[in-house]
Amino acid sequence: MNAATAKQHGLARCQHCGLLSAMPARDQHHLARCPRCHAHLYFRRHHSLQRSLALCLAAAVLLIPANVLTIMTVVNLGQGVPDTIMSGIIRLWQADLRAIAAVVFIASIVVPIIKIVALLLLMMVVQFRLSLSKQQCTALYRFVHLIGRWSMLDLFMISILVTVVSLGNIATVDTGPAATAFAGAVVLTMLAANSFDPRLIWDLEHHDKH
Amino acid sequence: MTQQPHLHACPDCDLLQTLPRLESKKRAHCTRCNAVLAEAPPRLPQLSLAAGLCGLILFIPATCLPLLQFTLAGQTGSNTLAEGVLRLWQQDFKLLSLIVLLCSLLAPLMHLLLNTFIALCQHLNYCPPSFSRSIKLGNFMQEWSMLEVYAIGILVAYVKMMDDGEIHILSGSYCLAGLMISLILCAQSFNAEQAWQFWQRRQT
Numbered sequence: 001m002n003a004a005t006a007k008q009h010g011l012a013r014c015q016h017c018g019l020l021s022a023m024p025a026r027d028q029h030h031l032a033r034c035p036r037c038h039a040h041l042y043f044r045r046h047h048s049l050q051r052s053l054a055l056c057l058a059a060a061v062l063l064i065p066a067n068v069l070t071i072m073t074v075v076n077l078g079q080g081v082p083d084t085i086m087s088g089i090i091r092l093w094q095a096d097l098r099a100i101a102a103v104v105f106i107a108s109i110v111v112p113i114i115k116i117v118a119l120l121l122l123m124m125v126v127q128f129r130l131s132l133s134k135q136q137c138t139a140l141y142r143f144v145h146l147i148g149r150w151s152m153l154d155l156f157m158i159s160i161l162v163t164v165v166s167l168g169n170i171a172t173v174d175t176g177p178a179a180t181a182f183a184g185a186v187v188l189t190m191l192a193a194n195s196f197d198p199r200l201i202w203d204l205e206h207h208d209k210h
Numbered sequence: 211m212t213q214q215p216h217l218h219a220c221p222d223c224d225l226l227q228t229l230p231r232l233e234s235k236k237r238a239h240c241t242r243c244n245a246v247l248a249e250a251p252p253r254l255p256q257l258s259l260a261a262g263l264c265g266l267i268l269f270i271p272a273t274c275l276p277l278l279q280f281t282l283a284g285q286t287g288s289n290t291l292a293e294g295v296l297r298l299w300q301q302d303f304k305l306l307s308l309i310v311l312l313c314s315l316l317a318p319l320m321h322l323l324l325n326t327f328i329a330l331c332q333h334l335n336y337c338p339p340s341f342s343r344s345i346k347l348g349n350f351m352q353e354w355s356m357l358e359v360y361a362i363g364i365l366v367a368y369v370k371m372m373d374d375g376e377i378h379i380l381s382g383s384y385c386l387a388g389l390m391i392s393l394i395l396c397a398q399s400f401n402a403e404q405a406w407q408f409w410q411r412r413q414t
Contacts, residue, residue, distance in 0.1 A: 201325065
């Protein structure tokens with residue numbers, strides 16, 4: 001029984017409730033339902049690579065306006081200082097708020113790039129059958145899942161600042177167009193990570209017919 | 211379709227394996243990729259319900275009370291969780307405002323409500339038809355609930371504005387901290403497999 005996958009035995013694990021059940025014959029695949037929770041049953045997520053790649057590329061494209069356009073403008077006594085993501089971080093660094101600058105840098109620059117690069121790497125491993133350690137690939141996938149949400153940090157900070165700093169003529173904070181692009185990129189990378197099926201990495205070991 | 215109760219498939223690598231007894235260890239891991247396969251039932255079954263109710267109570271002050279207060283040249287501004295979303299909507303960033311609404315308000319609230327509902331049903335031994343849908347929706351909401359990121363956002367905003375004027379952390383932030391602890395306890399003590407088995411028992 002060792003080193004055999006559920007798929008090789010015609011068993012499928014429900015993605016919602018985790019129940020293992022036998023898949024019906026091939027011609028009825030599209031009708032298969034989990035006997036416990038009635039969710040659609042399948043061996044692997046359908047079109048996992050295509051979906052994940054499309055979402056990843058869309059996120060990568062959105063990261064360009066997100067980093068080039070202004071994300072936030074602090075208006076102080078009528079004078080506005082537009083900030084991009086990077087210039088905001090540099091400003092924090094220069095103001096000697098280095099720890100916070102590092103946190104924002106990791107959350108809004110490093111994490112989205114790592115996520116996209118890591119997902120593309122995982123897709124390449126599956127598509128071109130690269131012989132990388134499968135344990136490490138799975139660990140990378142879990143890491144991508146874990147860090148994904150932390151990119152929202154900058155957006156939450158903006159939503160806090162626009163309300164806290166609304167002092168009429170003295171000081172206000174305005175949101176910039178980059179914020180929407182950045183939010184889009186974060187959501188798309190999260191969806192891309194969700195549509196990637198890590199079991200595909202391990203399928204390489206078994207030379208399954210696709 | 212036959213079910214295979216004695217066998218488990220790893221969610222991350224699909225390896226078939228039999229689980230060890232879970233009494234001694236708290237979790238069973240996949241022998242190949244180390245994914246968590248199953249968790250022992252929680253020692254305090256009521257903890258999930260208690261944490262959920264506590265979180266729901268704390269949710270009201272955490273969203274209604276101001277989180278931060280900023281003073282500059284005699285003018286004072288403060289914010290609540292909901293105001294941040296509203297302000298983004300007013301500034302015509304509707305998509306952004308909806309994403310922030312989902313991640314910081316709607317998803318945590320739904321996650322708490324559904325987990326409390328599921329725990330309450332198990333406690334009262336009552337299984338409504340919406341039980342299985344609640345578990346699925348609760349899982350989805352848990353994934354999009356990002357209150358812990360929001361809390362760090364408060365901290366970053368606080369440090370960022372420290373030099374520009376007077377900034378204070380108000381009572382809402384403390385309620386939010388309590389809410390976060392309840393959310394973490396609620397998620398940790400929630401055992402999905404147990405809930406599904408409860409659902410299955412009541413179906414047959």
